[in-house]
Amino acid sequence: MFKFNSTVFMPSVLTLIGIPGLESVQCWIGIPFCAMYTIALLGNFLLLVIIKSEQRLHEPMYLFLAMLRTIDIALSTCILPKMLGIFWFHAPDIYFDVCLLQMWLVHTFQCIESGILLAMALDRCVAICDPLRHATIFTHQLLTQIGVGVTLRAALLSAPCLILIKCRLKYYRTTVVSHSYCEHTAIVKLAAEDVRINKIYGLFVAFSILGLDIVFIILSYFQIFITVFNLPLKEARLKAFNTCIAHICVFLEFYLLGFFSFFTHRFGFHIPPCIHILLSNLYLLVPPLLNPIVYGVKTKQIRDRVSKIFYAKNPS
Template identity: 65%
Template sequence: MQSTNKTFFSPSTFTLIGVPGLESVQHWIGIPFFISFILAVIGNSLLIIIIRSERSLHEPMYIFLAILAATDLGLTFCITPKMLAIFWLHVREIHFNSCLIQMYFTHTFQCMESGILLAMAFDRYVAICNPLRHSSILTKKVLINIILAVTFRAAIIIIMCPLLIKLRLKIFKTTFISHSYCEHMAVVRLASVDTKANKIYGLFVAFSVLGFDVIFIFMSYSLIFRAVFKLPQKEARLKAFNTCTAHIFVFLQFYILTFFTSFIHRFGFNVAPYVHILLSNLYLLVPPFLNPIVYGVKTKQIRKGMIKIFHTKGTA
Protein backbone atom coordinates (compact mmCIF):
# COMPACT_ATOMS: atom_id res chain seq x y z
CA MET A 1 0.00 0.00 0.00
CA GLN A 2 1.37 3.37 -0.99
CA SER A 3 0.51 6.66 0.62
CA THR A 4 1.19 10.07 -0.81
CA ASN A 5 0.01 13.32 0.79
CA LYS A 6 -2.18 11.39 3.19
CA THR A 7 -3.88 9.46 0.41
CA PHE A 8 -3.89 5.73 -0.25
CA PHE A 9 -3.66 4.32 -3.76
CA SER A 10 -5.40 0.96 -4.32
CA PRO A 11 -5.18 -0.12 -0.66
CA SER A 12 -5.03 -3.86 -0.04
CA THR A 13 -6.82 -3.69 3.31
CA PHE A 14 -9.32 -1.56 5.20
CA THR A 15 -9.74 -1.19 8.95
CA LEU A 16 -13.24 -1.40 10.41
CA ILE A 17 -13.52 0.85 13.47
CA GLY A 18 -16.70 -0.74 14.80
CA VAL A 19 -18.82 1.88 16.55
CA PRO A 20 -16.91 5.20 16.41
CA GLY A 21 -17.00 7.01 19.73
CA LEU A 22 -17.87 3.88 21.69
CA GLU A 23 -14.67 1.89 21.19
CA SER A 24 -14.11 1.58 24.94
CA VAL A 25 -17.46 -0.17 25.53
CA GLN A 26 -17.69 -2.23 22.33
CA HIS A 27 -17.10 -5.46 24.26
CA TRP A 28 -20.37 -4.77 26.11
CA ILE A 29 -22.19 -3.79 22.90
CA GLY A 30 -21.20 -7.17 21.48
CA ILE A 31 -23.24 -9.06 24.09
CA PRO A 32 -26.76 -8.12 22.83
CA PHE A 33 -25.55 -8.56 19.24
CA PHE A 34 -24.27 -12.04 20.09
CA ILE A 35 -27.59 -12.93 21.76
CA SER A 36 -29.54 -11.66 18.73
CA PHE A 37 -27.22 -13.70 16.48
CA ILE A 38 -27.89 -16.92 18.44
CA LEU A 39 -31.64 -16.24 18.49
CA ALA A 40 -31.65 -15.53 14.75
CA VAL A 41 -29.76 -18.75 13.92
CA ILE A 42 -31.94 -20.93 16.17
CA GLY A 43 -35.25 -19.28 15.23
CA ASN A 44 -34.74 -19.23 11.46
CA SER A 45 -33.26 -22.73 11.40
CA LEU A 46 -36.30 -24.02 13.30
CA LEU A 47 -38.64 -22.27 10.87
CA ILE A 48 -36.95 -23.91 7.89
CA ILE A 49 -36.95 -27.35 9.55
CA ILE A 50 -40.62 -27.09 10.56
CA ILE A 51 -41.81 -25.91 7.14
CA ARG A 52 -39.74 -28.55 5.35
CA SER A 53 -40.88 -31.43 7.58
CA GLU A 54 -44.59 -30.59 7.77
CA ARG A 55 -46.40 -31.38 4.50
CA SER A 56 -49.37 -29.27 5.61
CA LEU A 57 -47.07 -26.23 5.47
CA HIS A 58 -46.04 -26.77 1.85
CA GLU A 59 -48.15 -23.80 0.78
CA PRO A 60 -47.06 -20.51 -0.85
CA MET A 61 -47.27 -18.49 2.39
CA TYR A 62 -44.99 -20.88 4.29
CA ILE A 63 -42.65 -21.50 1.37
CA PHE A 64 -42.07 -17.73 1.15
CA LEU A 65 -41.57 -17.71 4.93
CA ALA A 66 -38.91 -20.43 4.62
CA ILE A 67 -37.12 -18.39 1.93
CA LEU A 68 -37.33 -15.32 4.20
CA ALA A 69 -35.80 -17.35 7.05
CA ALA A 70 -32.96 -18.56 4.78
CA THR A 71 -32.36 -14.96 3.66
CA ASP A 72 -32.24 -13.78 7.27
CA LEU A 73 -29.72 -16.51 8.08
CA GLY A 74 -27.54 -15.39 5.18
CA LEU A 75 -27.73 -11.75 6.26
CA THR A 76 -26.89 -12.64 9.86
CA PHE A 77 -23.82 -14.70 8.91
CA CYS A 78 -22.65 -11.94 6.54
CA ILE A 79 -22.07 -9.33 9.20
CA THR A 80 -22.29 -10.67 12.77
CA PRO A 81 -19.15 -12.89 12.99
CA LYS A 82 -16.88 -10.08 11.72
CA MET A 83 -18.67 -7.56 13.92
CA LEU A 84 -18.11 -9.70 17.03
CA ALA A 85 -14.47 -10.22 16.02
CA ILE A 86 -14.09 -6.42 16.00
CA PHE A 87 -15.88 -5.93 19.32
CA TRP A 88 -14.28 -8.79 21.27
CA LEU A 89 -11.04 -9.78 19.52
CA HIS A 90 -10.05 -6.42 17.99
CA VAL A 91 -9.65 -8.09 14.58
CA ARG A 92 -10.42 -4.97 12.59
CA GLU A 93 -8.55 -5.41 9.33
CA ILE A 94 -10.39 -6.72 6.28
CA HIS A 95 -8.97 -7.34 2.83
CA PHE A 96 -10.23 -4.94 0.16
CA ASN A 97 -11.80 -7.72 -1.92
CA SER A 98 -13.28 -9.38 1.18
CA CYS A 99 -14.83 -6.02 2.07
CA LEU A 100 -16.47 -5.80 -1.37
CA ILE A 101 -17.71 -9.40 -1.09
CA GLN A 102 -19.25 -8.70 2.32
CA MET A 103 -20.84 -5.54 0.92
CA TYR A 104 -22.28 -7.43 -2.05
CA PHE A 105 -23.87 -10.25 -0.06
CA THR A 106 -25.14 -7.97 2.73
CA HIS A 107 -27.00 -5.69 0.32
CA THR A 108 -28.09 -8.62 -1.86
CA PHE A 109 -29.75 -10.34 1.09
CA GLN A 110 -31.38 -7.01 2.01
CA CYS A 111 -32.89 -6.72 -1.46
CA MET A 112 -33.98 -10.36 -1.38
CA GLU A 113 -35.76 -9.80 1.94
CA SER A 114 -37.64 -6.84 0.48
CA GLY A 115 -38.62 -8.91 -2.56
CA ILE A 116 -39.83 -11.82 -0.42
CA LEU A 117 -41.97 -9.44 1.66
CA LEU A 118 -43.54 -8.21 -1.59
CA ALA A 119 -44.17 -11.80 -2.68
CA MET A 120 -45.81 -12.55 0.68
CA ALA A 121 -48.04 -9.48 0.30
CA PHE A 122 -49.09 -10.74 -3.15
CA ASP A 123 -49.86 -14.16 -1.67
CA ARG A 124 -52.10 -12.59 1.00
CA TYR A 125 -53.81 -10.44 -1.64
CA VAL A 126 -54.69 -13.50 -3.75
CA ALA A 127 -55.71 -15.56 -0.69
CA ILE A 128 -58.13 -12.90 0.58
CA CYS A 129 -59.30 -11.12 -2.57
CA ASN A 130 -59.45 -14.15 -4.87
CA PRO A 131 -59.45 -17.24 -2.60
CA LEU A 132 -61.08 -19.62 -5.09
CA ARG A 133 -58.24 -19.10 -7.58
CA HIS A 134 -55.38 -19.05 -5.07
CA SER A 135 -54.06 -22.53 -5.90
CA SER A 136 -54.46 -22.00 -9.65
CA ILE A 137 -52.68 -18.61 -9.58
CA LEU A 138 -49.83 -19.47 -7.22
CA THR A 139 -48.84 -22.78 -8.76
CA LYS A 140 -45.52 -24.50 -8.08
CA LYS A 141 -44.10 -23.10 -11.33
CA VAL A 142 -45.19 -19.55 -10.44
CA LEU A 143 -43.64 -19.88 -6.95
CA ILE A 144 -40.32 -21.00 -8.43
CA ASN A 145 -40.39 -18.13 -10.93
CA ILE A 146 -41.12 -15.58 -8.18
CA ILE A 147 -38.27 -16.89 -6.00
CA LEU A 148 -35.87 -16.88 -8.97
CA ALA A 149 -36.96 -13.37 -9.97
CA VAL A 150 -36.42 -12.06 -6.42
CA THR A 151 -32.99 -13.71 -6.24
CA PHE A 152 -31.77 -12.62 -9.68
CA ARG A 153 -33.07 -9.07 -9.25
CA ALA A 154 -31.08 -8.68 -6.03
CA ALA A 155 -27.96 -10.40 -7.38
CA ILE A 156 -27.85 -8.37 -10.60
CA ILE A 157 -28.82 -4.93 -9.32
CA ILE A 158 -26.38 -5.02 -6.37
CA ILE A 159 -23.34 -6.29 -8.30
CA MET A 160 -22.70 -2.81 -9.70
CA CYS A 161 -22.11 -1.34 -6.21
CA PRO A 162 -18.84 -3.20 -5.49
CA LEU A 163 -17.87 -3.14 -9.20
CA LEU A 164 -18.12 0.66 -9.36
CA ILE A 165 -15.94 0.90 -6.25
CA LYS A 166 -13.42 -1.60 -7.65
CA LEU A 167 -13.23 0.04 -11.08
CA ARG A 168 -13.63 3.76 -10.27
CA LEU A 169 -12.29 4.40 -6.78
CA LYS A 170 -8.53 3.96 -6.65
CA ILE A 171 -7.47 6.78 -4.33
CA PHE A 172 -8.73 6.99 -0.75
CA LYS A 173 -8.39 9.66 1.94
CA THR A 174 -8.17 6.99 4.62
CA THR A 175 -8.47 3.23 4.97
CA PHE A 176 -10.39 3.43 8.26
CA ILE A 177 -14.10 2.63 7.78
CA SER A 178 -16.29 4.24 10.44
CA HIS A 179 -18.54 1.22 10.57
CA SER A 180 -18.69 -2.35 11.85
CA TYR A 181 -19.25 -3.88 8.40
CA CYS A 182 -18.55 -2.86 4.80
CA GLU A 183 -21.62 -0.77 4.04
CA HIS A 184 -21.71 0.75 0.53
CA MET A 185 -21.83 4.46 1.39
CA ALA A 186 -19.38 4.06 4.29
CA VAL A 187 -16.76 2.80 1.82
CA VAL A 188 -17.65 5.31 -0.93
CA ARG A 189 -17.14 8.22 1.47
CA LEU A 190 -13.50 7.23 1.96
CA ALA A 191 -12.60 7.99 -1.66
CA SER A 192 -10.81 11.20 -2.55
CA VAL A 193 -11.98 11.11 -6.19
CA ASP A 194 -15.35 11.91 -7.76
CA THR A 195 -17.97 9.56 -6.27
CA LYS A 196 -21.06 11.03 -7.94
CA ALA A 197 -21.70 7.90 -10.04
CA ASN A 198 -21.43 5.65 -6.96
CA LYS A 199 -23.84 7.81 -4.95
CA ILE A 200 -26.34 8.07 -7.81
CA TYR A 201 -26.31 4.31 -8.31
CA GLY A 202 -26.78 3.76 -4.56
CA LEU A 203 -29.88 5.99 -4.62
CA PHE A 204 -31.11 4.22 -7.76
CA VAL A 205 -30.89 0.86 -5.97
CA ALA A 206 -32.70 2.22 -2.91
CA PHE A 207 -35.59 3.68 -4.89
CA SER A 208 -35.87 0.97 -7.56
CA VAL A 209 -35.89 -1.88 -5.03
CA LEU A 210 -37.19 -0.64 -1.68
CA GLY A 211 -39.31 2.15 -3.15
CA PHE A 212 -40.86 -0.14 -5.78
CA ASP A 213 -41.58 -2.90 -3.25
CA VAL A 214 -43.11 -0.56 -0.67
CA ILE A 215 -45.47 0.98 -3.23
CA PHE A 216 -46.78 -2.41 -4.37
CA ILE A 217 -47.03 -3.76 -0.83
CA PHE A 218 -49.16 -0.75 0.14
CA MET A 219 -51.28 -1.26 -2.97
CA SER A 220 -51.76 -4.95 -2.07
CA TYR A 221 -52.82 -4.15 1.48
CA SER A 222 -55.15 -1.35 0.46
CA LEU A 223 -56.98 -3.88 -1.73
CA ILE A 224 -56.85 -6.48 1.06
CA PHE A 225 -58.33 -4.09 3.64
CA ARG A 226 -61.04 -3.04 1.22
CA ALA A 227 -61.98 -6.70 0.67
CA VAL A 228 -61.84 -7.50 4.40
CA PHE A 229 -64.11 -4.61 5.40
CA LYS A 230 -66.67 -5.74 2.81
CA LEU A 231 -67.08 -9.12 4.53
CA PRO A 232 -70.53 -9.29 6.16
CA GLN A 233 -69.57 -11.06 9.41
CA LYS A 234 -67.27 -9.63 12.05
CA GLU A 235 -65.73 -13.05 12.75
CA ALA A 236 -64.84 -13.47 9.09
CA ARG A 237 -63.25 -10.01 9.01
CA LEU A 238 -61.17 -10.76 12.12
CA LYS A 239 -60.09 -14.14 10.76
CA ALA A 240 -59.03 -12.64 7.42
CA PHE A 241 -57.19 -9.78 9.10
CA ASN A 242 -55.48 -12.17 11.54
CA THR A 243 -53.83 -14.03 8.64
CA CYS A 244 -52.05 -10.77 7.72
CA THR A 245 -51.00 -9.41 11.12
CA ALA A 246 -47.65 -11.22 11.31
CA HIS A 247 -46.68 -10.09 7.82
CA ILE A 248 -47.81 -6.51 8.50
CA PHE A 249 -45.67 -6.36 11.64
CA VAL A 250 -42.62 -7.82 9.85
CA PHE A 251 -43.17 -5.50 6.89
CA LEU A 252 -43.47 -2.38 9.09
CA GLN A 253 -40.45 -3.07 11.29
CA PHE A 254 -38.26 -3.89 8.25
CA TYR A 255 -39.16 -0.84 6.16
CA ILE A 256 -39.46 1.67 9.02
CA LEU A 257 -36.00 0.71 10.28
CA THR A 258 -34.61 0.73 6.72
CA PHE A 259 -35.96 4.13 5.69
CA PHE A 260 -35.24 5.75 9.06
CA THR A 261 -31.64 4.49 8.97
CA SER A 262 -31.20 5.55 5.33
CA PHE A 263 -32.60 9.03 6.10
CA ILE A 264 -30.35 9.49 9.14
CA HIS A 265 -27.34 8.19 7.20
CA ARG A 266 -27.79 10.69 4.36
CA PHE A 267 -29.33 13.73 6.05
CA GLY A 268 -28.69 13.41 9.79
CA PHE A 269 -25.64 15.65 9.82
CA ASN A 270 -26.18 16.67 13.45
CA VAL A 271 -26.62 13.10 14.70
CA ALA A 272 -23.65 11.53 16.50
CA PRO A 273 -21.74 8.98 14.34
CA TYR A 274 -22.29 6.15 16.82
CA VAL A 275 -26.07 6.62 16.44
CA HIS A 276 -25.72 6.12 12.66
CA ILE A 277 -23.71 2.94 13.13
CA LEU A 278 -25.88 1.44 15.87
CA LEU A 279 -29.00 2.07 13.79
CA SER A 280 -27.34 0.52 10.73
CA ASN A 281 -26.51 -2.57 12.78
CA LEU A 282 -29.95 -2.79 14.34
CA TYR A 283 -31.90 -2.57 11.11
CA LEU A 284 -29.94 -5.54 9.75
CA LEU A 285 -29.87 -7.63 12.94
CA VAL A 286 -33.32 -7.01 14.45
CA PRO A 287 -35.47 -8.52 11.65
CA PRO A 288 -33.58 -11.87 11.50
CA PHE A 289 -34.14 -12.68 15.19
CA LEU A 290 -37.55 -11.00 15.48
CA ASN A 291 -39.23 -12.54 12.40
CA PRO A 292 -39.26 -16.16 13.70
CA ILE A 293 -40.65 -14.97 17.05
CA VAL A 294 -43.45 -13.01 15.35
CA TYR A 295 -44.45 -15.86 13.05
CA GLY A 296 -44.08 -18.41 15.85
CA VAL A 297 -46.42 -16.44 18.12
CA LYS A 298 -48.97 -15.43 15.46
CA THR A 299 -49.11 -18.59 13.30
CA LYS A 300 -50.88 -21.60 14.77
CA GLN A 301 -49.43 -24.04 12.21
CA ILE A 302 -45.87 -22.97 13.05
CA ARG A 303 -46.53 -23.40 16.78
CA LYS A 304 -47.98 -26.87 16.20
CA GLY A 305 -44.99 -27.86 14.09
CA MET A 306 -42.59 -26.65 16.77
CA ILE A 307 -44.44 -28.54 19.51
CA LYS A 308 -44.45 -31.65 17.33
CA ILE A 309 -40.68 -31.50 16.74
CA PHE A 310 -39.82 -31.03 20.42
CA HIS A 311 -42.39 -33.63 21.50
CA THR A 312 -40.88 -36.14 19.07
CA LYS A 313 -37.37 -35.45 20.39
CA GLY A 314 -38.59 -35.67 23.96
CA THR A 315 -40.16 -39.10 23.47
CA ALA A 316 -37.30 -40.48 21.33
Protein backbone atom coordinates in the same frame (compact mmCIF):
# COMPACT_ATOMS: atom_id res chain seq x y z
CA MET B 1 -0.70 -0.25 -2.11
CA PHE B 2 1.09 3.05 -2.81
CA LYS B 3 0.80 6.47 -1.19
CA PHE B 4 0.77 9.67 -3.24
CA ASN B 5 0.30 13.11 -1.67
CA SER B 6 -1.40 11.76 1.47
CA THR B 7 -3.69 9.48 -0.54
CA VAL B 8 -3.58 5.71 -0.89
CA PHE B 9 -3.65 4.17 -4.35
CA MET B 10 -5.86 1.06 -4.57
CA PRO B 11 -5.53 -0.19 -0.97
CA SER B 12 -5.36 -3.93 -0.49
CA VAL B 13 -6.55 -3.83 3.13
CA LEU B 14 -9.14 -1.71 4.95
CA THR B 15 -9.60 -1.25 8.68
CA LEU B 16 -13.06 -1.42 10.25
CA ILE B 17 -13.11 0.48 13.53
CA GLY B 18 -16.44 -0.88 14.74
CA ILE B 19 -18.63 1.72 16.45
CA PRO B 20 -16.94 5.16 16.45
CA GLY B 21 -16.82 6.70 19.92
CA LEU B 22 -17.67 3.45 21.68
CA GLU B 23 -14.41 1.57 21.08
CA SER B 24 -13.79 1.20 24.82
CA VAL B 25 -17.09 -0.62 25.43
CA GLN B 26 -17.36 -2.59 22.20
CA CYS B 27 -16.48 -5.82 23.99
CA TRP B 28 -19.64 -5.40 26.08
CA ILE B 29 -21.78 -4.39 23.09
CA GLY B 30 -20.73 -7.62 21.42
CA ILE B 31 -22.47 -9.69 24.13
CA PRO B 32 -26.08 -8.67 23.32
CA PHE B 33 -25.27 -8.73 19.60
CA CYS B 34 -23.98 -12.30 19.90
CA ALA B 35 -27.03 -13.29 21.99
CA MET B 36 -29.38 -11.79 19.39
CA TYR B 37 -27.57 -13.63 16.59
CA THR B 38 -27.63 -16.96 18.44
CA ILE B 39 -31.35 -16.70 19.26
CA ALA B 40 -32.08 -15.64 15.66
CA LEU B 41 -30.19 -18.65 14.29
CA LEU B 42 -32.01 -21.08 16.59
CA GLY B 43 -35.43 -19.55 15.89
CA ASN B 44 -34.96 -19.41 12.13
CA PHE B 45 -33.54 -22.92 11.86
CA LEU B 46 -36.44 -24.21 13.98
CA LEU B 47 -38.95 -22.56 11.64
CA LEU B 48 -37.20 -24.05 8.60
CA VAL B 49 -37.27 -27.54 10.14
CA ILE B 50 -40.96 -27.18 11.02
CA ILE B 51 -41.92 -25.98 7.54
CA LYS B 52 -39.91 -28.78 5.90
CA SER B 53 -41.28 -31.57 8.13
CA GLU B 54 -44.94 -30.46 8.29
CA GLN B 55 -46.82 -31.32 5.09
CA ARG B 56 -49.63 -28.87 5.97
CA LEU B 57 -47.14 -26.02 5.77
CA HIS B 58 -46.11 -26.71 2.15
CA GLU B 59 -48.25 -23.78 1.02
CA PRO B 60 -47.07 -20.59 -0.72
CA MET B 61 -47.27 -18.43 2.40
CA TYR B 62 -45.03 -20.78 4.40
CA LEU B 63 -42.66 -21.49 1.52
CA PHE B 64 -42.14 -17.73 1.13
CA LEU B 65 -41.59 -17.64 4.89
CA ALA B 66 -38.90 -20.34 4.52
CA MET B 67 -37.17 -18.21 1.85
CA LEU B 68 -37.34 -15.20 4.17
CA ARG B 69 -35.85 -17.16 7.07
CA THR B 70 -32.99 -18.41 4.87
CA ILE B 71 -32.16 -14.86 3.76
CA ASP B 72 -32.30 -13.62 7.38
CA ILE B 73 -29.77 -16.27 8.41
CA ALA B 74 -27.49 -15.40 5.49
CA LEU B 75 -27.77 -11.64 6.07
CA SER B 76 -26.91 -11.69 9.76
CA THR B 77 -24.12 -14.25 9.16
CA CYS B 78 -22.58 -11.89 6.58
CA ILE B 79 -21.79 -9.25 9.17
CA LEU B 80 -21.77 -10.62 12.70
CA PRO B 81 -18.73 -12.96 12.79
CA LYS B 82 -16.45 -10.19 11.51
CA MET B 83 -18.14 -7.66 13.80
CA LEU B 84 -17.46 -9.85 16.83
CA GLY B 85 -13.88 -10.26 15.62
CA ILE B 86 -13.54 -6.46 15.83
CA PHE B 87 -15.29 -6.18 19.19
CA TRP B 88 -13.70 -9.12 20.99
CA PHE B 89 -10.47 -10.09 19.24
CA HIS B 90 -9.20 -6.73 17.95
CA ALA B 91 -9.14 -7.98 14.34
CA PRO B 92 -10.30 -4.92 12.37
CA ASP B 93 -8.42 -5.53 9.12
CA ILE B 94 -10.26 -6.85 6.08
CA TYR B 95 -9.06 -7.33 2.52
CA PHE B 96 -10.45 -4.69 0.17
CA ASP B 97 -11.97 -7.26 -2.20
CA VAL B 98 -13.50 -9.19 0.71
CA CYS B 99 -14.95 -5.92 1.99
CA LEU B 100 -16.55 -5.26 -1.40
CA LEU B 101 -17.93 -8.80 -1.44
CA GLN B 102 -19.46 -8.31 2.01
CA MET B 103 -20.98 -5.00 0.88
CA TRP B 104 -22.49 -6.66 -2.20
CA LEU B 105 -23.87 -9.59 -0.21
CA VAL B 106 -25.44 -7.34 2.44
CA HIS B 107 -27.21 -5.14 -0.12
CA THR B 108 -28.19 -8.12 -2.27
CA PHE B 109 -29.75 -9.98 0.66
CA GLN B 110 -31.61 -6.83 1.74
CA CYS B 111 -33.07 -6.46 -1.77
CA ILE B 112 -33.99 -10.18 -1.91
CA GLU B 113 -35.80 -9.84 1.43
CA SER B 114 -37.73 -6.86 0.10
CA GLY B 115 -38.73 -8.85 -2.99
CA ILE B 116 -39.92 -11.79 -0.89
CA LEU B 117 -41.99 -9.47 1.31
CA LEU B 118 -43.63 -8.13 -1.87
CA ALA B 119 -44.32 -11.69 -3.07
CA MET B 120 -45.88 -12.52 0.32
CA ALA B 121 -48.13 -9.45 0.07
CA LEU B 122 -49.27 -10.47 -3.43
CA ASP B 123 -49.88 -14.03 -2.19
CA ARG B 124 -52.13 -12.73 0.62
CA CYS B 125 -53.87 -10.39 -1.82
CA VAL B 126 -54.79 -13.24 -4.18
CA ALA B 127 -55.68 -15.60 -1.30
CA ILE B 128 -58.16 -13.10 0.16
CA CYS B 129 -59.43 -11.27 -2.94
CA ASP B 130 -59.64 -14.27 -5.31
CA PRO B 131 -59.40 -17.42 -3.15
CA LEU B 132 -60.76 -19.81 -5.80
CA ARG B 133 -57.87 -19.05 -8.15
CA HIS B 134 -55.12 -18.88 -5.51
CA ALA B 135 -54.00 -22.51 -5.87
CA THR B 136 -53.86 -22.30 -9.67
CA ILE B 137 -51.95 -18.99 -9.66
CA PHE B 138 -49.39 -19.59 -6.89
CA THR B 139 -48.07 -22.96 -8.04
CA HIS B 140 -44.71 -24.36 -6.92
CA GLN B 141 -43.35 -23.51 -10.36
CA LEU B 142 -44.33 -19.85 -9.91
CA LEU B 143 -42.78 -19.82 -6.43
CA THR B 144 -39.49 -21.08 -7.89
CA GLN B 145 -39.62 -18.44 -10.62
CA ILE B 146 -40.30 -15.71 -8.05
CA GLY B 147 -37.37 -16.88 -5.90
CA VAL B 148 -35.00 -16.91 -8.88
CA GLY B 149 -36.37 -13.57 -10.16
CA VAL B 150 -35.97 -11.61 -6.92
CA THR B 151 -32.49 -13.09 -6.44
CA LEU B 152 -31.33 -12.13 -9.94
CA ARG B 153 -32.91 -8.68 -9.66
CA ALA B 154 -31.09 -8.00 -6.40
CA ALA B 155 -27.75 -9.46 -7.50
CA LEU B 156 -27.66 -7.68 -10.86
CA LEU B 157 -28.78 -4.28 -9.60
CA SER B 158 -26.36 -4.38 -6.65
CA ALA B 159 -23.37 -5.49 -8.76
CA PRO B 160 -22.71 -2.06 -10.39
CA CYS B 161 -22.16 -0.57 -6.91
CA LEU B 162 -19.25 -2.96 -6.50
CA ILE B 163 -17.96 -2.38 -10.05
CA LEU B 164 -18.14 1.43 -9.74
CA ILE B 165 -16.04 1.35 -6.58
CA LYS B 166 -13.54 -1.14 -7.94
CA CYS B 167 -13.07 0.46 -11.35
CA ARG B 168 -13.64 4.19 -10.79
CA LEU B 169 -12.24 4.90 -7.32
CA LYS B 170 -8.48 4.49 -7.30
CA TYR B 171 -7.30 7.00 -4.66
CA TYR B 172 -8.42 6.99 -1.03
CA ARG B 173 -7.85 9.58 1.68
CA THR B 174 -7.76 6.86 4.33
CA THR B 175 -8.17 3.11 4.67
CA VAL B 176 -10.03 3.38 7.98
CA VAL B 177 -13.76 2.65 7.62
CA SER B 178 -15.89 4.28 10.33
CA HIS B 179 -18.28 1.37 10.47
CA SER B 180 -18.60 -2.14 11.88
CA TYR B 181 -19.21 -3.75 8.48
CA CYS B 182 -18.61 -2.82 4.84
CA GLU B 183 -21.48 -0.50 3.97
CA HIS B 184 -21.66 1.25 0.59
CA THR B 185 -21.77 4.85 1.84
CA ALA B 186 -19.02 4.27 4.41
CA ILE B 187 -16.65 2.91 1.73
CA VAL B 188 -17.45 5.60 -0.83
CA LYS B 189 -16.70 8.32 1.75
CA LEU B 190 -13.07 7.14 1.87
CA ALA B 191 -12.38 8.05 -1.76
CA ALA B 192 -10.40 11.14 -2.71
CA GLU B 193 -12.11 11.30 -6.11
CA ASP B 194 -15.53 12.38 -7.40
CA VAL B 195 -18.05 9.95 -5.91
CA ARG B 196 -21.29 11.51 -7.15
CA ILE B 197 -21.99 8.69 -9.61
CA ASN B 198 -21.46 6.10 -6.87
CA LYS B 199 -23.83 7.91 -4.50
CA ILE B 200 -26.45 8.48 -7.17
CA TYR B 201 -26.42 4.83 -8.21
CA GLY B 202 -26.65 3.72 -4.56
CA LEU B 203 -29.76 5.89 -4.13
CA PHE B 204 -31.15 4.59 -7.43
CA VAL B 205 -30.85 0.97 -6.23
CA ALA B 206 -32.43 1.80 -2.86
CA PHE B 207 -35.43 3.59 -4.32
CA SER B 208 -35.89 1.44 -7.46
CA ILE B 209 -36.04 -1.78 -5.41
CA LEU B 210 -37.11 -0.92 -1.86
CA GLY B 211 -39.16 2.10 -2.94
CA LEU B 212 -41.12 0.28 -5.66
CA ASP B 213 -41.59 -2.80 -3.48
CA ILE B 214 -43.09 -0.79 -0.65
CA VAL B 215 -45.48 0.97 -3.07
CA PHE B 216 -46.77 -2.35 -4.44
CA ILE B 217 -47.03 -3.84 -0.93
CA ILE B 218 -49.14 -0.87 0.21
CA LEU B 219 -51.36 -1.19 -2.90
CA SER B 220 -51.78 -4.93 -2.22
CA TYR B 221 -52.86 -4.30 1.35
CA PHE B 222 -55.15 -1.48 0.26
CA GLN B 223 -56.94 -4.00 -1.97
CA ILE B 224 -56.94 -6.58 0.86
CA PHE B 225 -58.51 -4.12 3.32
CA ILE B 226 -61.23 -3.16 0.80
CA THR B 227 -62.07 -6.85 0.27
CA VAL B 228 -61.99 -7.71 3.97
CA PHE B 229 -64.25 -4.83 5.01
CA ASN B 230 -66.76 -5.80 2.33
CA LEU B 231 -67.11 -9.34 3.67
CA PRO B 232 -70.62 -9.85 5.10
CA LEU B 233 -69.70 -11.73 8.28
CA LYS B 234 -67.60 -10.29 11.10
CA GLU B 235 -66.03 -13.71 11.73
CA ALA B 236 -64.96 -13.95 8.09
CA ARG B 237 -63.43 -10.47 8.25
CA LEU B 238 -61.47 -11.34 11.40
CA LYS B 239 -60.28 -14.65 9.95
CA ALA B 240 -59.12 -13.05 6.70
CA PHE B 241 -57.38 -10.18 8.44
CA ASN B 242 -55.73 -12.50 10.97
CA THR B 243 -53.85 -14.30 8.18
CA CYS B 244 -52.13 -10.98 7.34
CA ILE B 245 -51.16 -9.75 10.81
CA ALA B 246 -47.80 -11.57 11.00
CA HIS B 247 -46.78 -10.35 7.55
CA ILE B 248 -47.82 -6.77 8.37
CA CYS B 249 -45.66 -6.87 11.52
CA VAL B 250 -42.65 -8.19 9.59
CA PHE B 251 -43.23 -5.68 6.79
CA LEU B 252 -43.37 -2.72 9.20
CA GLU B 253 -40.38 -3.98 11.15
CA PHE B 254 -38.20 -4.35 8.03
CA TYR B 255 -39.12 -1.11 6.29
CA LEU B 256 -39.49 1.20 9.29
CA LEU B 257 -36.11 0.17 10.69
CA GLY B 258 -34.61 0.37 7.21
CA PHE B 259 -35.89 3.83 6.35
CA PHE B 260 -35.14 5.18 9.82
CA SER B 261 -31.55 3.95 9.52
CA PHE B 262 -31.29 5.22 5.92
CA PHE B 263 -32.51 8.76 6.64
CA THR B 264 -30.58 9.23 9.87
CA HIS B 265 -27.41 8.01 8.13
CA ARG B 266 -27.76 10.44 5.23
CA PHE B 267 -29.57 13.43 6.71
CA GLY B 268 -28.99 13.21 10.46
CA PHE B 269 -25.84 15.33 10.38
CA HIS B 270 -26.15 16.31 14.05
CA ILE B 271 -26.68 12.73 15.27
CA PRO B 272 -23.50 11.13 16.71
CA PRO B 273 -21.86 8.58 14.38
CA CYS B 274 -22.20 5.85 17.00
CA ILE B 275 -26.01 6.17 16.78
CA HIS B 276 -25.87 5.81 12.99
CA ILE B 277 -23.77 2.65 13.24
CA LEU B 278 -25.87 1.12 16.02
CA LEU B 279 -29.05 1.71 13.99
CA SER B 280 -27.43 0.09 10.94
CA ASN B 281 -26.44 -2.93 13.02
CA LEU B 282 -29.85 -3.26 14.64
CA TYR B 283 -31.54 -3.00 11.24
CA LEU B 284 -29.69 -6.15 10.17
CA LEU B 285 -29.95 -8.03 13.49
CA VAL B 286 -33.41 -7.24 14.90
CA PRO B 287 -35.62 -8.61 12.05
CA PRO B 288 -33.95 -12.07 12.06
CA LEU B 289 -34.47 -12.13 15.84
CA LEU B 290 -38.11 -10.98 15.92
CA ASN B 291 -39.54 -12.57 12.77
CA PRO B 292 -39.57 -16.20 14.05
CA ILE B 293 -41.22 -14.96 17.27
CA VAL B 294 -43.88 -13.02 15.33
CA TYR B 295 -44.76 -15.99 13.11
CA GLY B 296 -44.53 -18.43 16.01
CA VAL B 297 -47.02 -16.41 18.04
CA LYS B 298 -49.45 -15.48 15.24
CA THR B 299 -49.49 -18.71 13.16
CA LYS B 300 -51.47 -21.53 14.74
CA GLN B 301 -49.92 -24.32 12.65
CA ILE B 302 -46.38 -23.28 13.63
CA ARG B 303 -47.40 -22.74 17.25
CA ASP B 304 -48.97 -26.22 17.44
CA ARG B 305 -45.88 -27.83 15.93
CA VAL B 306 -43.56 -26.06 18.37
CA SER B 307 -45.80 -27.23 21.23
CA LYS B 308 -45.51 -30.82 20.00
CA ILE B 309 -41.72 -30.57 19.87
CA PHE B 310 -41.17 -29.03 23.31
CA TYR B 311 -44.19 -30.08 25.35
CA ALA B 312 -45.12 -33.51 24.04
CA LYS B 313 -45.32 -36.02 26.87
CA ASN B 314 -43.20 -39.13 26.72
CA PRO B 315 -45.28 -42.29 26.19
CA SER B 316 -45.65 -44.29 29.36
